[in-house]
Amino acid sequence: MARFFIENYGCQMNAAEADSLRTLLIASGHAEETDPARADIVIINTCSVRKTAEQRIIGRLGFYRGLNQQNGTKIRSVIMGCMSLHSGKELRAQFPDIVGLVWGTYHKEQIIPYLNRLASGITIKEEHLDWDTFDFLEASPEEQFPFKAFVPIAHGCDNYCSYCIVPYVRGHEVHRPAGEIMDNIAKLASQGVLDICLLGQNVNSYRDGNMRFPELLAKIAAESGIPRITFLTSHPKDFSKELARTMSEHPSIMPFLHLPFQSGSDRILAAMNRKYTAADYMEKIGWAKEIPGIALSTDILVGFPGETDEDFEATMRIVEEVRFQDAYMYRYSTRPGTAAEKLPDQVPEKVKLERLARLIPRQKTIGRELLTPYTGEIHTALIESVSKKSRHILSGRTHNNIQIFVPGEETLIGTIVRVMITGASGMGMKGEII
Numbered sequence: 001m002a003r004f005f006i007e008n009y010g011c012q013m014n015a016a017e018a019d020s021l022r023t024l025l026i027a028s029g030h031a032e033e034t035d036p037a038r039a040d041i042v043i044i045n046t047c048s049v050r051k052t053a054e055q056r057i058i059g060r061l062g063f064y065r066g067l068n069q070q071n072g073t074k075i076r077s078v079i080m081g082c083m084s085l086h087s088g089k090e091l092r093a094q095f096p097d098i099v100g101l102v103w104g105t106y107h108k109e110q111i112i113p114y115l116n117r118l119a120s121g122i123t124i125k126e127e128h129l130d131w132d133t134f135d136f137l138e139a140s141p142e143e144q145f146p147f148k149a150f151v152p153i154a155h156g157c158d159n160y161c162s163y164c165i166v167p168y169v170r171g172h173e174v175h176r177p178a179g180e181i182m183d184n185i186a187k188l189a190s191q192g193v194l195d196i197c198l199l200g201q202n203v204n205s206y207r208d209g210n211m212r213f214p215e216l217l218a219k220i221a222a223e224s225g226i227p228r229i230t231f232l233t234s235h236p237k238d239f240s241k242e243l244a245r246t247m248s249e250h251p252s253i254m255p256f257l258h259l260p261f262q263s264g265s266d267r268i269l270a271a272m273n274r275k276y277t278a279a280d281y282m283e284k285i286g287w288a289k290e291i292p293g294i295a296l297s298t299d300i301l302v303g304f305p306g307e308t309d310e311d312f313e314a315t316m317r318i319v320e321e322v323r324f325q326d327a328y329m330y331r332y333s334t335r336p337g338t339a340a341e342k343l344p345d346q347v348p349e350k351v352k353l354e355r356l357a358r359l360i361p362r363q364k365t366i367g368r369e370l371l372t373p374y375t376g377e378i379h380t381a382l383i384e385s386v387s388k389k390s391r392h393i394l395s396g397r398t399h400n401n402i403q404i405f406v407p408g409e410e411t412l413i414g415t416i417v418r419v420m421i422t423g424a425s426g427m428g429m430k431g432e433i434i
């Protein structure tokens with residue numbers, strides 16, 4: 001029996017896989033440690049979407065080397081996930097005293113048999129970086145929020161956006177059989193899960209035979225009894241009128257849509273290989289805005305190679321025209337092996353930071369402005385935790401995924417309540433339970 005500690009980094013897909021792996025490890029007799037210093041094995045589920053994510057992993061391995069030197073312990077680590085695909089061997093060479101096993105993004109559950117050997121100090125020289133068939137792990141309730149769950153339905157991506165490393169580390173798109181998804185969701189519902197997020201790097205290109213994403217979503221809404229259903233991450237090229245209609249027709253499908261546009265310039269969108277134009281994107285936003293109570297969020301990448309001031313102005317125009325509730329805004333970071341790595345006209349870091357310094361406050365102002373009209377309205381919200389500010393203030397999310405703070409007792413955590421909105425609070429709202 002090994003005492004393990006899981007460190008998870010990156011996207012919701014990694015989080016979902018870490019939750020599933022945790023459930024499998026405990027079911028196979030291993031014990032989870034809450035303090036990494038007391039663990040035999042630290043499982044690091046890595047991310048390589050940006051350089052900073054990778055630097056963090058190297059820092060963690062140095063931390064465990066320090067712990068071993070300080071406490072005389074023999075903590076070993078399993079490096080798995082996206083970074084291990086292209087840097088696993090280097091990490092082992094740099095940290096031979098810490099890195100016990102290097103594993104890819106496939107078959108994460110198959111590390112279990114290795115844990116005993118690692119815990120007894122045996123060094124395992126193998127690397128498992130190759131992939132053949134992808135098996136979806138059964139989704140489990142989230143560790144921190146056991147009334148919520150991420151449910152992977154698709155894995156990998158075939159879009160090859162020129163700045164993105166995902167297709168090279170997660171492989172080709174694989175879609176989970178619909179029957180398996182329905183069974184998994186039925187089990188989650190029986191475990192008291194009220195809120196599910198369907199996951200895929202390109203979730204809305206899902207297909208299982210004749211069943212495409214809108215049909216799957218409608219089936220889950222009609223049959224699962226789960227009151228809050230959402231999905232991540234959609235690609236604009238696969239966002240259809242039918243999907244917008246399906247979201248409008250089923251009250252349990254949360255009126256929240258994350259639709260990354262990345263840039264407002266057609267020239268840059270083409271160089272990114274995004275497969276849509278700004279006009280295409282705006283047309284699809286038009287369909288989305290017909291969904292009652294919809295809240296929109298997006299991803300915006302500034303400083304892509306060759307991006308001019310005019311290109312950036314085109315991005316700002318989309319921000320002004322759409323008015324997103326929220327956005328992930330970041331600067332381009334060169335990823336090894338991607339098509340954009342070799343592009344000329346890399347934008348200076350100073351210019352990237354100047355553009356972000358203009359974009360972020362403007363988007364935040366828009367986000368706050370969009371909250372004001374909610375005052376006086378009644379909405380349902382899932383109470384998730386106590387707020388960081390006070391144990392008597394609860395934090396939750398409305399049906400359209402906006403954060404809300406309400407006074408209340410901790411016994412309400414994990415329940416859906418009706419709230420009278422009384423105003424904005426930071427990038428969220430505040431209200432009273434009614």
Ligand code: SF4
Nearest residue numbers: 157159160161164166
């Ligand atoms: S759609 Fe593009 S950005 Fe998204 S995971 Fe696929 S390649 Fe990456």
